[in-house]
Amino acid sequence: MKRQPLRLAILEATRILEQAGVASPRTDAELLAAHVLGVERGRLPLIPLVDPPVIDAIGQLVAQRAKRVPLQHLTGWAALGNITVSVGPGVFIPRPETELLLEWGLNLLKGRELPVVVDLCTGSGALALAVAHERPDAIVYAVDNDSTALAWARHNADARAELGDTPIRLYSGDVGDNTIFAELDGLVDLVLCNPPYVPPGGELPPEVIDYDPAQAVFASEGGLAVLRLAVATAARLLKPGGGLAIEHDDSHGTAAPAVVSARKVLTDVRDHQDLTGRPRFVTARRA
Ligand SMILES: C[S@@+](CC[C@H](N)C(=O)[O-])C[C@H]1O[C@@H](n2cnc3c(N)ncnc32)[C@H](O)[C@@H]1O
Known part of the structure; x- marks a missing residue:
């Protein structure tokens, strides 16, 4: 299976979330990708390519977020x-x-x-x-x-x-x-x-x-x-x-x-x- 650029997956996720009216589409796309990959958001630029199952998992979460399920219900946590x-x-x-x-x-x-x-x-x-x-x-x-x-x-x-x-x-x-x-x-x-x-x-x-x-x-x-x-x-x-x-x-x-x-x-x-x-x-x- 061919590895794919994470950057493109995040761009596509951002586009979908923007269309769905999500207030901070880029941030949410990155946080969902980071959640799937199990890394801090700031480390995403260090991951150029990902396996197709990762793209699928991001896609599934993005689809739920596009239905306006709260980001924090998808990641399971919130910060204070x-x-x-x-x-x-x-x-x-x-x-x-x-x-x-x-x-x-x-x-x-x-x-x-x-x-x-x-x-x-x-x-x-x-x-x-x-x-x-x-x-x-x-x-x-x-x-x-x-x-x-x-x-x-x-x-x-x-x-x-x-x-x-x-x-x-x-x-x-x-x-x-x-x-x-x-x-x-x-x-x-x-x-x-x-x-x-x-x-x-x-x-x-x-x-x-x-x-x-x-x-x-x-x-x-x-x-x-x-x-x-x-x-x-x-x-x-x-x-x-x-x-x-x-x-x-x-x-x-x-x-x-x-x-x-x-x-x-x-x-x-x-x-x-x-x-x-x-x-x-x-x-x-x-x-
Ligand atoms: C806006 S949430 C705040 C939760 C938390 N303090 C925070 O900042 O994330 C308000 C909370 O007040 C609780 N609540 C509402 N009416 C209440 C009452 N009369 N007595 C005690 N708790 C109440 C709700 O169950 C809810 O968990």
Whole structure:
């Protein structure tokens, strides 16, 4: 069987994905090829020729991606901070939008020893596990109310612990339960939260509508219902000087900070943009 140029296979994959309306066709084509070959994307230029079965395998994944199956469901992983987590059906895929929120949280922890951190709405566990990876001395709690998401989080937490990260404490619960983490009232250094926040009826790409769980994406009250609950819980949990960072819809650049400011114990309320310059998360400190 004649070996074929990988470069041409990637060009063809890019063309197919572009036609299918995929947002980043070249990147996705390269990541799928790298996945099939079991190499980092940056090493692809070192592989000029590949066997026909490799071309077939890339073609099959590209066909699925062209049907708008999320890239991360095809590769099985997503990155946040300096870790990757496993993702698939039934769990929200961590997004680059959350990177700066994570960075803000890690900065807040600088100089604090044995900090207590809570990740509300943990999904795959990505935020909690990314913090535990950077801060082995942190005691990290995480909660979600969805059993499928929690199964993914458990799997990811076990995998990170196997790699040597400090284990996180994973709970099933609702952020609207005003007894959740009651034993931590007034003791928490940092609350991070990426809640569902898209207003119902909002237009979203097929990758989100068909694959992200609806309860991970949409929230009632114009997208603010879970954010409100999370802010109330954070206000209770934080110690004086502790910090909150909570992600929001890009249409909530005014509304989300207003929800936070309404809690008089939360001060220094600021809104922040994501990597694309859109309003994306609000931060505050416990007075
Ligand atoms: C946008 S996803 C965020 C997942 C993860 N933090 C991340 O950034 O990838 C929101 C998560 O909140 C969970 N969730 C929704 N409503 C909740 C509630 N009332 N209490 C606890 N978790 C909730 C969903 O199951 C979902 O896993």
